[in-house]
Amino acid sequence: MTRRAICFDLDGTLVDSLPDIIGSIAAAMVEHGLPDPGDAPVRALVGLPLQDMFTALAPEGDVAALAASYRRIYPARFTQRSTPFVDTVEVLEALRAKGYLLAVTTTKRSEMARDLVAALGLADHLDHVQGTDGFPAKPAPDVIERALAALDAEGTWMVDDTTHDVHAGAAAGLQTYAVCRPEATHDRAMLASAHPDRLEESLLPLLELV
Ligand SMILES: [Mg+2]
Structure with missing residues (x-):
């Protein structure tokens, strides 16, 4: 019998990680003699591949060197x-108890994503951590398709916090659940423009859908 899986974006969805990302982007730019862009411009770009973020923030900069930093x-x-x-943790445990396999599907590289998941104590709550390792990033569906293939599972929901994720989930044929939290990358109106199947303020209502 094919098992069912739920895919989660990582940053801004399962983990409150934006301040460390924003601080690291700023530190990389300062290291290369570029101005600190401030929080808001970086926040709006989180979830995109690093190259795309730095291209937007420093069009004249050495994007490869910035990404390496x-x-x-x-x-x-x-x-x-x-x-x-x-x-x-409450939601992941409850979904597992219902028999779902749980995957992270992130634009981070797999190694970095696994390290963060482990450092934050989430590794035992997840069945697979799939990063984006040299194939098209969300909104392309590839990262979701690879996670589902690794789990040999049928995808049900993609749970996320940006329009890129919602489009990726829909392209992979999943139902889409967008979480709009305070100080998020994409606000409620932006998320609504991607037409997620559900738009909620936390992960908890997901438990009523599965
Ligand atoms: Mg995110």
């Missing part, structure tokens, strides 16, 4: 302020 700086500080959201 970020990949060195971020793992050294990625749990300074990051924590799972208050509802994350």
Whole structure:
């Protein structure tokens, strides 16, 4: 019998990680003599591939060098302020109890994503952590399709916090559940423009849908 799986974006969905990401982006830019872009411009770009973020923030910059700096700086500080959201463990445990396989599907690279998941104590609550390792990033469906193939499972919901994720989930044929939290990357109106099947303020209502 095919098992059913639920896919989760990581940053801003399962873990409150934006301040460490924003701080690391700023540190990488300052290291290369560029101005600190401030929180808001970076926040709006979180969830995109690093190259796309730095291209937007520093069109004249050496994007590859900036990304290399970020990949060195971020793992050294990625749990300074990051924590799972208050509802994350409760929801993952409840979904597992219902028989679902649970995957992270993130634009981070797999190694970085697994390190963060482990550092924040979530590894035992997940069946697979799928990063984006050299194939098209969300909104392409590839990262979701790879996670489902690794689990040999049928996808049900994609749970996430940006329009890129919602489009990826829909392209992979999943129902889409967008979480709009305070200080999120995409606000409620932006998320609504992607037409998720559900738009909620926390993960908890997901438990009523499965
Ligand atoms: Mg996210």
